[in-house]
Amino acid sequence: MKIAVAAEVHAGETRVALVPELVGKLTGLGYEVSVEPGAGAGALISDEEFLDAGAAVDPAALEIADVVVSVQPLSVAAIRRLRSGATTVSFLPAAANPEVVTALLQCSITSHAMELVPRISRAQSMDALSSQSLVSGYRSAIVAAGLLRRFFPLNMTAAGTVPPAQVVVLGAGVAGLQAIATAKRLGAVVKAYDVRAAAAEEIRSVGAQSIDLALETLEGAGGYAREMTEDRAARQRDLLAPYIAAADALITTAAVPGRQAPMLVTSAMVEQMSPGSVVVDLAADSGGNVEGSVAGEVVRIGNAQVWGGRNVPAQMPGPASKLYAQNIVNLVTLMTRSTDGVAAFDPDFEDEIVASSCVTRDGVIVHEPTRAALDPDPVVEPDVSVVEPDVSVVEPDVSVVGPDVSVVEPVETTPQGEQP
Numbered sequence: 317m318k319i320a321v322a323a324e325v326h327a328g329e330t331r332v333a334l335v336p337e338l339v340g341k342l343t344g345l346g347y348e349v350s351v352e353p354g355a356g357a358g359a360l361i362s363d364e365e366f367l368d369a370g371a372a373v374d375p376a377a378l379e380i381a382d383v384v385v386s387v388q389p390l391s392v393a394a395i396r397r398l399r400s401g402a403t404t405v406s407f408l409p410a411a412a413n414p415e416v417v418t419a420l421l422q423c424s425i426t427s428h429a430m431e432l433v434p435r436i437s438r439a440q441s442m443d444a445l446s447s448q449s450l451v452s453g454y455r456s457a458i459v460a461a462g463l464l465r466r467f468f469p470l471n472m473t474a475a476g477t478v479p480p481a482q483v484v485v486l487g488a489g490v491a492g493l494q495a496i497a498t499a500k501r502l503g504a505v506v507k508a509y510d511v512r513a514a515a516a517e518e519i520r521s522v523g524a525q526s527i528d529l530a531l532e533t534l535e536g537a538g539g540y541a542r543e544m545t546e547d548r549a550a551r552q553r554d555l556l557a558p559y560i561a562a563a564d565a566l567i568t569t570a571a572v573p574g575r576q577a578p579m580l581v582t583s584a585m586v587e588q589m590s591p592g593s594v595v596v597d598l599a600a601d602s603g604g605n606v607e608g609s610v611a612g613e614v615v616r617i618g619n620a621q622v623w624g625g626r627n628v629p630a631q632m633p634g635p636a637s638k639l640y641a642q643n644i645v646n647l648v649t650l651m652t653r654s655t656d657g658v659a660a661f662d663p664d665f666e667d668e669i670v671a672s673s674c675v676t677r678d679g680v681i682v683h684e685p686t687r688a689a690l691d692p693d694p695v696v697e698p699d700v701s702v703v704e705p706d707v708s709v710v711e712p713d714v715s716v717v718g719p720d721v722s723v724v725e726p727v728e729t730t731p732q733g734e735q736p
């Protein structure tokens with residue numbers, strides 16, 4: 317059976333869904349692995365490295381594959397090149413990509429969404445939300461340190477003492493805890509706040525002070541945060557304002573599953589920050605935790621530079637790809653029956669992980685929230701048009717290397733190159 321690795325075509329996507337060092341895991345199961353030419357270029361991985369690892373490099377990789385793995389959802393054109401009955405595994409924010417879901421249905425493609433892998437212990441090694449949040453959280457602290465025109469650590473020298481930077485982190489999930497740990501390693505004094513009851517202990521365990529606002533905690537289903545009422549949100553903002561005014565760097569990472577990111581910090585709060593201070597809004601892509609932040613840009617609000625994150629894991633494509641590829645390999649392995657070195661891709665749809673991550677199967681949307689969001693009563697016409705396979709090789713955008721955070725000038729609005 318054949319697994320194809322797609323070249324990413326979304327603007328700014330530098331990651332790749334498989335790395336050479338993990339090709340052997342799939343060939344060891346009995347799969348043939350084919351990679352579209354240039355698939356690893358954004359992550360600085362050459363076709364030769366894939367060839368050396370035992371993969372084929374083939375412009376027609378998608379047409380012959382039983383399973384296609386990618387980071388972003390495949391384009392509609394790419395889906396139309398797949399064999400009917402093939403399976404895709406990728407991030408698949410289906411409600412935001414209705415045309416992709418329609419193409420998956422018309423072409424009878426079974427699709428699995430990495431973000432729908434349930435966050436149960438058995439699935440931890442397949443949890444791409446966590447692996448990519450780890451990358452984002454680390455990057456957010458490095459960006460803050462790079463933008464700030466001062467030391468993170470305390471420096472005691474013969475010439476005098478320079479106090480450490482004060483960093484505040486809002487949201488202490490996977491990304492927030494990694495941001496805290498990274499800022500601590502760089503020597504900053506870190507305070508953090510999260511609405512979940514369990515977060516205070518987690519914040520302390522990575523060396524930060526947990527901010528206690530004496531507000532009720534907001535624990536929802538599955539250990540996630542619940543949405544706040546506007547009254548609760550306003551009280552939280554009032555109580556957080558002095559902490560933010562005193563911070564040299566503010567990093568926000570708050571999210572509520574299935575919702576727009578909560579707006580935690582108004583521009584008036586940012587305006588209270590000192591000259592030269594820095595705000596990093598990791599949630600800018602999904603609505604923003606900070607009023608006025610713009611995904612992919614550095615904007616000036618009051619005295620602060622406000623950096624809005626856009627596809628932040630793609631700014632560290634090497635490690636982000638490696639972790640994502642490990643998640644993919646673990647999920648594909650779960651879906652594989654291997655007998656005497658011969659792989660059969662044979663997902664057990666009774667398995668919670670397989671079933672929960674499945675979006676479309678046999679021409680039907682099986683993920684209920686996607687079905688409800690896209691069409692409560694879909695009638696799918698079979699696609700009878702003859703579509704010529706598009707075998708043109710789309711070069712990934714290798715110009716996206718992330719901003720050099722050491723040279724972002726504090727101007728009114730600074731485009732962050734191709735991305736922040």
Ligand code: NAD
Nearest residue numbers: 435436446487488489490491510511512541569570571578
């Ligand atoms: P997330 O990305 O959904 O949200 C980030 C953080 O923002 C969360 O900690 C959330 O509580 C916080 N938040 C939401 N609204 C807020 C507000 N108004 N003010 C301040 N903070 C706010 O979360 P995540 O990183 O995916 O993790 C959420 C939880 O799931 C954590 O407890 C994490 O440990 C847990 N988790 C479990 C598993 C597993 O069991 N396999 C895997 C990953 C994460």
